[in-house]
Amino acid sequence: MSWTDMALNGRILVVDDAMENIQILYGALQDEQEVLFALDGRRAIELARSQHPDLILLDAVMPGMDGYAVCAALRASSETRDIPVMFVTALKSPEDETRALEAGAADFITKPINAAVVRARVRTQLTVKRQADALRALSLTDPLTGVANRRAFDERLVTEWRRCARAGLPVSLVLADIDHFKMYNDHYGHPAGDACLVQVAAALRRGAGRTHDLVARYGGEEFAILLPQLDAHGAEGVARRLQDELAQLDLPHAASPTAPRLTMSMGIASQVPREGQAPDALVVSADARLYQAKDAGRNCYRGEAPQG
Structure with a gap:
């Protein structure tokens, strides 16, 4: 510029x-x-x-x-x-x-x-x-994947939480974790693992879709997709699109006990925030549902109406 x-x-x-x-x-x-x-x-x-x-x-x-x-x-x-x-x-x-x-x-x-x-x-x-x-x-971008980093997510979560609280609108969050990523790195090597993360981040961006949605690398092989002004039903629709985008990548994962291709597990939480309420509960809820998805065999999502 x-x-x-x-x-x-x-x-x-x-x-x-x-x-x-x-x-x-x-x-x-x-x-x-x-x-x-x-x-x-x-x-x-x-x-x-x-x-x-x-x-x-x-x-x-x-x-x-x-x-x-x-x-x-x-x-x-x-x-x-x-x-x-x-x-x-x-x-x-x-x-x-x-x-x-x-x-x-x-x-x-x-x-x-x-x-x-x-x-x-x-x-x-x-x-x-x-x-x-x-x-x-x-300073707010993950240097490997090009999506937002954890700091950017934390800041944006607070901003969107307050904005939706004022308007009485919902905020939804999807936490997504690549299944058996350590095995992927061990089998294919760390350079291939880095390339995998870049492709997954791009797929998540395509799946999130709206310009005001935020895709962030939350840590390691885990990503957070922040969906302001979207309710639980809409967030589950996004989760399905994310699964479809990942399936279209069709990345082999020969070491995975879940599937021969790369998969993700996802947890979904949605809430209409109240003025003065902190957004921590939204993250805790999405994280708990992510673990439910993993306990259910991975390669699925869990939200308010568990399915996958």
């Missing part, structure tokens, strides 16, 4: 209680960026959580929840803390700018704005944000 690519086509959230100020910023940015707007602080926080803007342009002085309170709330939430905030305000004193920066702002622009200056500084913030996002993505 070039510097120009990084600086353009961002999603910008403009927050100001005066529509004329929003229109001025929209006019300055619309040719290069997608522009959303909010007229108050609480609506701004809602949009930041639901629309995931790349940058927020925030007025400092607003009735009710002012810009400083909005910035502090954004910084306090794991869902929004990485979104850079640029204050655009009529306040001009060094003390006001210092207060904004101490609240977590990345930049401070005074009104009346100069359109060219705003565009340039927005481009700079988008470039920095996308470079940081790229580095963060590397």
